[in-house]
Amino acid sequence: MNIVIIGTGYVGLVAGGCFAEIGHHVTCVDICPKKINGLKQGQLPIYEPGLDEIVARNTAAGRLHFTTNLADAAPDADAYCIAVGTPPDEDGSADLQYVLAAAREIGQHLARPAVIINKSTVPVGTAEKVRAAVSESLTARGADIPYHVASNPEFLKEGVAIGDFMQPDRIIIGADSEEALNQLQTLYAPLTERGARLIHMAVRDAEMTKYAANAMLATRISFMNEIAGLCEKLGVDVENVRLGIGSDSRIGHRFIAPGAGYGGSCFPKDVRALVNMAENAGYDPHVLHAVETRNHQQKNRLYQKLCAELGDDLSGKTIAVWGLAFKPGTDDMREAPSLALIHALLDAGAKVRAYDPVALHTASRALPHAAQENGDLLLLDDQYSAVDGADALILVTEWEHFREPDFNTLRARMHRALFIDGRNQFHPDDMHRHGFRYIGVGRGHAIA
Ligand SMILES: NC(=O)c1ccc[n+]([C@@H]2O[C@H](COP(=O)([O-])OP(=O)(O)OC[C@H]3O[C@@H](n4cnc5c(N)ncnc54)[C@H](O)[C@@H]3O)[C@@H](O)[C@H]2O)c1
The missing domain is CATH 3.40.50.720 (NAD(P)-binding Rossmann-like Domain)
Structure with missing residues (x-):
């Protein structure tokens, strides 16, 4: 054709x-x-x-x-x-x-x-x-x-x-x-x-199917982020809960990883559009409202975790961010959780040093105040340069790339060995052995 x-x-x-x-x-x-x-x-x-x-x-x-x-x-x-x-x-x-x-x-x-x-x-x-x-x-x-x-x-x-x-x-x-x-x-x-x-x-059914699919996936993510927050309060490790529920064939393992909130060009806008469609039809979409509210709060969680460690005034502090794209495998920065985090860090007076293996050029467009040198926000093309003098390293996007870093180099180059893992990529015990104070998402009894 x-x-x-x-x-x-x-x-x-x-x-x-x-x-x-x-x-x-x-x-x-x-x-x-x-x-x-x-x-x-x-x-x-x-x-x-x-x-x-x-x-x-x-x-x-x-x-x-x-x-x-x-x-x-x-x-x-x-x-x-x-x-x-x-x-x-x-x-x-x-x-x-x-x-x-x-x-x-x-x-x-x-x-x-x-x-x-x-x-x-x-x-x-x-x-x-x-x-x-x-x-x-x-x-x-x-x-x-x-x-x-x-x-x-x-x-x-x-x-x-x-x-x-x-x-x-x-x-x-x-x-x-x-x-x-x-x-x-x-x-x-x-x-x-x-x-x-x-x-x-029918055409109308197909149009709805797309929104329902994205809203379902967004709901799973927000649900798991909600459970992660509760795990933190109750001394439970959400990673065990995730394995436990994911192995139920009715639930499955996909889209139940807690993290920094969903972003990208689809989930946020499609959930919003579905809410709008419902409201225009005189129908109250309670679940979708909750999905959005939880996601909005989740995008602030890594920043809150950092402030719980370093205090609300971050002036004079340097924060390293690993991963800018809204998820691994893409350079798409649309509604990326890294954006909400970086804006909050800059507003609190921090200096930010950020690295991503492929999204640096899209990130520089999404963050126009980014500079190559001497600004409050530096985008760097090397993951270790990004941690130089850092008071904390926050992992936002779980690129494979970050799976096995050289922890000795990290500790030596950072000012303070504080690792905030927004995607639960590491085991808390391993990170303690490597000499880091480690904070994940929903790892209630694993913070030390
Ligand atoms: N990105 C995804 O992962 C994804 C997945 C499934 C569905 N979608 C949906 O697909 C649609 C496109 O998304 P995208 O991410 O590819 O968007 P995009 O912004 O990457 O691309 C859209 C392109 O359309 C071009 N354009 C706009 N008006 C035009 C016109 N009149 N004639 C010719 N070109 C024109 C723009 O210049 C742009 O290059 C959206 O509705 C999105 O929700 C996206």
Whole structure:
């Protein structure tokens, strides 16, 4: 099939590269000329393991193209995937301006019957708005070309996005017509022929499925963070509780690690958008409110733990931060817990020395006051330089990279051997043996 992807960010570029990899002819469109020019020269705008090889291979094979001009690709398109951002509006609702602008542009350029597939995460009812926007543009140019609008929410996880796309747990297809369903079945045939499961449902059901999935995962994280807080009060080690409940096959081990709160480009905004959808429908989303409140508080926990050790006035103190990306495997800094921590540290007068193996460039954009030298916030490209003279080291993002540090070097370079482990990566007994005062999350009887 000839596919046009509108929006070449995390979702659009992964989907575009992977659709080309399974044999389709793909054109990725973006309004950002810098991004498209870079891609034409083989430079990826994001860090995603394995994506560079896929983009290079398929570009060389002539199956993957990049352009800023939708008109270039529209004449041959069988399918358009909308993969633009849906950031939160002031009231928490998903801002649909980019989705609807993409829909209007499709209507301006649609040249033959096609299916329009929404991959962006959008509130229930958006497909109807997309249909209306396309129709308006077609009418304005006096064209009458048949098209269908389908929903195909994306479930990829940054850091392992290629595997998620190529071996998905399931492919959700929201299609209200036989023709749209057929087109999507053809699109995904190379994956379903290898065993991928395609689940067909109504468009509105598919739109809701995406929000419900993210809200469920966010709920698990907030639930476990709540249990971790209680463990601290009651002298219980949450890591044992986590193992104990995770081994129950009804619960499972994933998304129950306590930590620094969830961040990223999806969970926070999608929970907020679902709350907004519920409230607009006259329905009180008690659980979702609690999920958000707990997450907001959790993002402050590492800072509170530090202040409990060093006092509220951190002026004259130097704090090292390991890990800036919202999770390992990505350079995405959107709503990263490290941001809340660093802002709190700077407000309390601390000097911050931060390191991340891949997110330094995105972090410098997210933290405009960051300097390379002599500022209150330094972003450093070496994990040991980051701890020089530090009164504490706080681990925020659990990169593999940090698993086996040289503890002697750490202790020698730090001013005070205080380690706050925001992801429970280390065992308290081991850390005591290495000479550190160690504080994890929810490790009630393990603080010493
Ligand atoms: N990032 C993820 O892990 C992830 C996972 C699943 C779903 N989603 C959802 O997918 C959607 C896209 O997310 P993302 O992280 O890829 O966003 P992103 O911000 O990385 O990329 C969006 C891209 O769309 C481009 N764009 C905006 N308007 C355009 C237009 N009219 N024409 C062409 N390009 C345009 C922007 O320039 C940008 O490059 C969101 O709804 C998000 O919630 C994201």
